[in-house]
Amino acid sequence: MRSHYQEELGHINEQLVQMSGLAATALERATRSLMDADLDLAQAVISDDAFLDALRRDVDNRAIDMLARQQPVATDLRQMVTTLRMSSDLERAGDLARHVAKLARLRYPAPALDEQLRPIFVEMSTIAIQMVRRAGEIVAASDAHGAAELMGADDTMDRLHREVFRILLDPSTSMSAQATVDATLLSRYYERFADHAVSVALRVVYLVTGVWADEQLPGAHEHFLSDVPRPHH
Amino acid sequence: MRSHYQEELGHINEQLVQMSGLAATALERATRSLMDADLDLAQAVISDDAFLDALRRDVDNRAIDMLARQQPVATDLRQMVTTLRMSSDLERAGDLARHVAKLARLRYPAPALDEQLRPIFVEMSTIAIQMVRRAGEIVAASDAHGAAELMGADDTMDRLHREVFRILLDPSTSMSAQATVDATLLSRYYERFADHAVSVALRVVYLVTGVWADEQLPGAHEHFLSDVPRPHH
Numbered sequence: 001m002r003s004h005y006q007e008e009l010g011h012i013n014e015q016l017v018q019m020s021g022l023a024a025t026a027l028e029r030a031t032r033s034l035m036d037a038d039l040d041l042a043q044a045v046i047s048d049d050a051f052l053d054a055l056r057r058d059v060d061n062r063a064i065d066m067l068a069r070q071q072p073v074a075t076d077l078r079q080m081v082t083t084l085r086m087s088s089d090l091e092r093a094g095d096l097a098r099h100v101a102k103l104a105r106l107r108y109p110a111p112a113l114d115e116q117l118r119p120i121f122v123e124m125s126t127i128a129i130q131m132v133r134r135a136g137e138i139v140a141a142s143d144a145h146g147a148a149e150l151m152g153a154d155d156t157m158d159r160l161h162r163e164v165f166r167i168l169l170d171p172s173t174s175m176s177a178q179a180t181v182d183a184t185l186l187s188r189y190y191e192r193f194a195d196h197a198v199s200v201a202l203r204v205v206y207l208v209t210g211v212w213a214d215e216q217l218p219g220a221h222e223h224f225l226s227d228v229p230r231p232h233h
Numbered sequence: 234m235r236s237h238y239q240e241e242l243g244h245i246n247e248q249l250v251q252m253s254g255l256a257a258t259a260l261e262r263a264t265r266s267l268m269d270a271d272l273d274l275a276q277a278v279i280s281d282d283a284f285l286d287a288l289r290r291d292v293d294n295r296a297i298d299m300l301a302r303q304q305p306v307a308t309d310l311r312q313m314v315t316t317l318r319m320s321s322d323l324e325r326a327g328d329l330a331r332h333v334a335k336l337a338r339l340r341y342p343a344p345a346l347d348e349q350l351r352p353i354f355v356e357m358s359t360i361a362i363q364m365v366r367r368a369g370e371i372v373a374a375s376d377a378h379g380a381a382e383l384m385g386a387d388d389t390m391d392r393l394h395r396e397v398f399r400i401l402l403d404p405s406t407s408m409s410a411q412a413t414v415d416a417t418l419l420s421r422y423y424e425r426f427a428d429h430a431v432s433v434a435l436r437v438v439y440l441v442t443g444v445w446a447d448e449q450l451p452g453a454h455e456h457f458l459s460d461v462p463r464p465h466h
Contacts, residue, residue, distance in 0.1 A: 064310065064311075064314055067310055067314070068306045068307070068310050071304040073301045074301070077297065077300055077301050078297075081297055081300070081317065084314065084317065084318075085317075085321075088318075088321075165414060168410050168414055169410050169411050169414065173410070175410070177401050177402050177406070177408070177413050178402050180410050180413045180414060180417075181398060181401055181402065181413060181417045184413075184414045184417040184418060185417060185421065188418065188421065
């Protein structure tokens with residue numbers, strides 16, 4: 001019985017790692033569709049999100065089934081509850097990648113992103129993709145120490161998010177209202193995507209230490225608007 | 234034992250209703266702080282979010298404790314898992330209200346919202362506040378039918394969200410880049426707040442029917458960018 005439990009747990013963890021990989025790939029392809037105004041690729045990202053949703057349902061069903069059949073307590077119970085939360089974070093990260101692709105599709109054949117903003121969004125996407133992949137490794141290794149590293153990367157994401165606003169508000173930046181709206185939404189999507197990666201890592205911390213880090217560690221979720229620069233006068 | 238379980242369940246449900254009320258109040262006050270550029274009120278909303286966070290932790294601890302001690306199966310298990318998800322939705326709704334207040338604080342003493350956008354944001358806030366209050370009533374009454382009503386209200390929210398973009402992109406609207414960025418974020422916050430209210434209602438549907446409505450019903454979460462109007466040429 002116990003070994004069946006461990007086997008099932010291993011399977012769930014593999015699926016969570018797989019979800020991290022799918023979320024990373026989704027954001028990588030969504031970013032490419034955005035940069036290249038590639039309609040087919042955007043469309044593929046949007047429809048492929050169904051795989052991540054299906055995987056999430058499967059993970060959740062397995063976790064709930066284990067709760068029902070194995071009646072876990074203590075660490076095992078914590079593991080199941082945490083699984084439900086991680087699958088939710090990773091599915092939501094996939095949704096955000098899909099939002100990026102939807103915006104690329106919506107503006108096609110025009111590029112959704114203003115030329116001036118391409119470098120910073122390349123940087124944001126690179127970091128966000130690395131973060132969610134790293135979150136998958138952290139889950140695989142039950143590596144509570146990895147979370148600190150992800151929080152460092154998240155600080156960089158926040159800095160870049162603020163930098164996007166700085167560029168948008170700079171009087172020398174002359175951008176259409178639509179480009180401004182789109183860049184604001186996109187920046188928010190990348191920033192939230194990274195938050196979910198951090199959240200997954202913090203749940204591993206909880207699993208290993210029993211401490212609800214996501215509500216205690218500063219800066220994990222609440223940072224993005226606290227110092228948007230004031231306008232230039 | 235069983236009656237203790239029912240009592241504890243009743244207590245958890247009361248707390249979820251209380252969370253809905255707190256989220257509604259938070260958005261009501263945040264909106265007022267935004268409209269009146271009221272720094273003290275914005276500050277109060279931001280700090281009072283801690284009550285909602287604490288309540289969420291208490292609800293989660295109770296639910297996890299019940300999972301551990303009562304070893305529920307079938308409907309009772311579903312109830313506990315759903316409780317964890319509803320508390321997460323309501324806490325997140327509170328976060329979004331706090332984001333509105335943070336933006337009001339950030340722009341103080343200037344009003345964060347352009348004059349032209351006040352009526353539509355009043356309307357969005359009114360609907361969003363009603364929605365989360367209604368979600369609380371739906372939880373209290375285990376009213377699976379109430380969800381359809383909330384989804385109707387959510388369609389109105391989506392229409393208003395698109396209308397905000399239409400106004401921002403109208404060439405006759407002359408707004409600063411900062412006003413455009415701020416309105417984009419604010420509109421997204423209200424729209425997401427409403428999504429969480431719908432999500433709570435859909436979880437009640439799941440509880441009553443066993444069907445995961447939130448992934449099957451169209452339009453519950455994915456709508457907001459699908460037809461942002463193209464710019465006027």
